[in-house]
Amino acid sequence: MNLFAILFSLCFLVPVSQAKLKGTVKIDGSSTVFPITEAVAEEFAAVEPRVRVNVAVSGTGGGFKKFVSGETDINNASREIKDSELAKAKQNKIDFVKIPVAFDGITVVVHPENKWASNLTVAQLKELWSAGGKIKKWSDLNAKWPTKDIKLFGPGTDSGTFDYFKEVVVGHETAVRSDFIKSEDDNVLVRALKGEKYGLGFFGFAYYKENRDSLKALKVGGVDPNMNTIQDGSYAPLSRTVFIYVNKESIKRPELKAFLKFYLEQAAVLSAEVGYIPLQAKTYKEAIANL
Numbered sequence: 001m002n003l004f005a006i007l008f009s010l011c012f013l014v015p016v017s018q019a020k021l022k023g024t025v026k027i028d029g030s031s032t033v034f035p036i037t038e039a040v041a042e043e044f045a046a047v048e049p050r051v052r053v054n055v056a057v058s059g060t061g062g063g064f065k066k067f068v069s070g071e072t073d074i075n076n077a078s079r080e081i082k083d084s085e086l087a088k089a090k091q092n093k094i095d096f097v098k099i100p101v102a103f104d105g106i107t108v109v110v111h112p113e114n115k116w117a118s119n120l121t122v123a124q125l126k127e128l129w130s131a132g133g134k135i136k137k138w139s140d141l142n143a144k145w146p147t148k149d150i151k152l153f154g155p156g157t158d159s160g161t162f163d164y165f166k167e168v169v170v171g172h173e174t175a176v177r178s179d180f181i182k183s184e185d186d187n188v189l190v191r192a193l194k195g196e197k198y199g200l201g202f203f204g205f206a207y208y209k210e211n212r213d214s215l216k217a218l219k220v221g222g223v224d225p226n227m228n229t230i231q232d233g234s235y236a237p238l239s240r241t242v243f244i245y246v247n248k249e250s251i252k253r254p255e256l257k258a259f260l261k262f263y264l265e266q267a268a269v270l271s272a273e274v275g276y277i278p279l280q281a282k283t284y285k286e287a288i289a290n291l
Contacts, residue, residue: 024052032060034057058184061158068085080098103242108220111194131174138150156183162182244263261291
């Protein structure tokens with residue numbers, strides 16, 4: 001085969017989209033939504049290798065600070081946008097669309113050597129995490145449990161998971177206690193809990209599922225966190241929907257629109273692969289149609 005024939009055949013092997021699409025998609029925000037978006041970005045790279053998708057993690061709140069200033073195209077969010085963030089977006093003339101991508105359940109986790117606790121009520125969690133609460137030791141929750149201090153681990157205040165947990169467990173009017181080890185990176189919390197026998201923390205279900213051989217999830221109100229209870233809402237009040245927020249101006253760029261369409265087409269499969277619970281198929285189809 002001569003050189004012309006080889007080049008001619010290669011033209012039909014390379015998709016036209018790969019020859020045309022290029023650019024950068026900037027994403028930041030929630031560590032909870034990060035595994036889904038990262039999985040999508042990795043798969044998209046195989047389809048559109050000339051489009052660079054940068055996915056960072058600074059917590060939902062930290063991501064929104066950049067998003068409403070126009071620094072990013074997409075914000076991963078484990079809660080809905082706050083009024084203060086919305087006001088900042090309007091001030092900066094940032095218009096956006098909110099897209100639900102999966103279900104998640106905030107999971108209350110302890111060390112696997114914790115053989116005494118298997119279930120906590122929402123009322124116990126509230127008392128444990130509220131500022132000024134009297135619960136300091138495991139025995140304060142149950143007299144039969146160890147007289148050891150409970151070492152607490154949780155997301156930082158820029159985290160949507162922190163905001164959601166505070167809202168549904170601690171409440172609007174009560175502050176969260178400050179004497180806990182915090183991080184915007186759920187992997188940091190996972191590693192810390194693995195090394196603390198008397199520890200207790202909370203983060204997204206996917207991080208527990210990935211580490212369930214070395215961590216133990218507690219029931220909340222007698223209900224186990226699992227794919228079924230999170231999807232049907234019986235794991236209450238810690239079941240929730242997670243989102244991506246997309247700058248409408250960015251959608252005009254072909255590489256961003258292609259990535260977003262790919263995201264919604266693959267979200268059901270990839271969210272399940274990384275430990276989340278997919279939405280109904282029609283929800284993703286409606287979102288694609290709205291593009």
